[in-house]
Amino acid sequence: MCFTAVPDNQSQRLQLRKLIRQRRQQLSPERQQQAASNLVSQALALPALSSSQHIALYLANDSELDTFPLIQTLWQxxxxxxxxxxxxxxxxxxxxxxYDQDTLLYPNRFGIPEPLAQCHRLLPVDQLDIIFTPLVAFDLKGNRLGMGGGFYDRTLSQLPAKSRSKVIGLAHSCQQVDAVPTDSWDVPLRQIVTPEHCFTFRRGNSSE
Ligand SMILES: Nc1ncnc2c1ncn2[C@@H]1O[C@H](COP(=O)(O)OP(=O)(O)OP(=O)(O)O)[C@@H](O)[C@H]1O
Ligand SMILES: [Mg+2]
Structure with missing residues (x-):
């Protein structure tokens, strides 16, 4: 008798991370620059943005969608x-x-630059109006696969069920997959913005 091994959820997630990380690492510097510039117009078109004052972003690592042009626009x-x-x-x-224009940054243990965690500079996660998250892969149900540390999942699980904080993923279009294999702890996204589209999720459906 011949058995074909079916990869379990964790193996599927590992394989998908590897594939999509390779895919985005192949984007040329020109494509990356264009994507970062297009992200500014997509993000500024979000209805939630004009009324939001406290906004969390990330600094791109591992060929993630570069947020720096957006950061500069939001500072302005x-x-x-x-x-x-x-x-x-x-x-x-x-x-x-x-994070202000004159904030000094220091590499953390993953080599990602971060500001010093000074008490008077912290904002509790539930007081952020928008949390823009990086991701490795997403699908059109708002499922998100991250780099595998569970950092965002743990932190966002602290948000109350009816939180006013909007969790919005940012990604290149090539990071979209048919279905992200999910686990019970994965926190889904309310919206995903790519350089080309904004997807909004309601009860498992998406609309552009
Ligand atoms: N709320 C939580 N409480 C405790 N452990 C958690 C929680 N969320 C995730 N984890 C743990 O974190 C590990 C990594 O989770 P997962 O693979 O979903 O990371 P990820 O979504 O890719 O990463 P990230 O959240 O940093 O983007 C898992 O082993 C999981 O058990
Ligand atoms: Mg997760």
Whole structure:
């Protein structure tokens, strides 16, 4: 008798991470630059943005969609921006720290630049109006696969069920897949913005 091994959920997630990370690493610097510039117009068109004052973003790593042109635009609009910082005491959690034009950044243990986690510069996650997250893969149900650390999942699980904070994923279009294999702890996204589209999710459906 011949058995074909069916990969379990964790193996599927590992394979998908590898495939999609390779895919986005192949984007040329020109494509990356164009994508970052297009992201500005897509994000500015989000209805939620004009009424939002406290906004968390991330600094691109591993060929993620570059947010820096968006960050500069939001600074010009007077928005208060925050970056994720590895929690110094609660392993696996993130803190969100104010990020201004003159904020000094230091590489964390993954080599990602982050501000110092000074108490007076922190904002609790439920007081952020928008949390823009990086991701590795997404599908059109708003499912999100991250880099595998569970940092965003743990941190976003602290949001109350009817939180006003909007969790919005940012990604290149090539990171879209048919279906992300999910686990019970994965926090789904309310919206996903790519350089070309904005997808909004309601009860498992998406609309552009
Ligand atoms: N709310 C949580 N409480 C405890 N452990 C969690 C929680 N969320 C995720 N984890 C753990 O984190 C690990 C990684 O989770 P997962 O593979 O979903 O990461 P990811 O979504 O790719 O990463 P990230 O959230 O940083 O983008 C899993 O082993 C999972 O058990
Ligand atoms: Mg997850």
């Amino acid at each position: 609009q007077g928005k208060q921006l925050y970056l994720p910082v590895l929690h110094p005491f609660a392993a696996g959690y993130l803190l969100f720290v104010r």
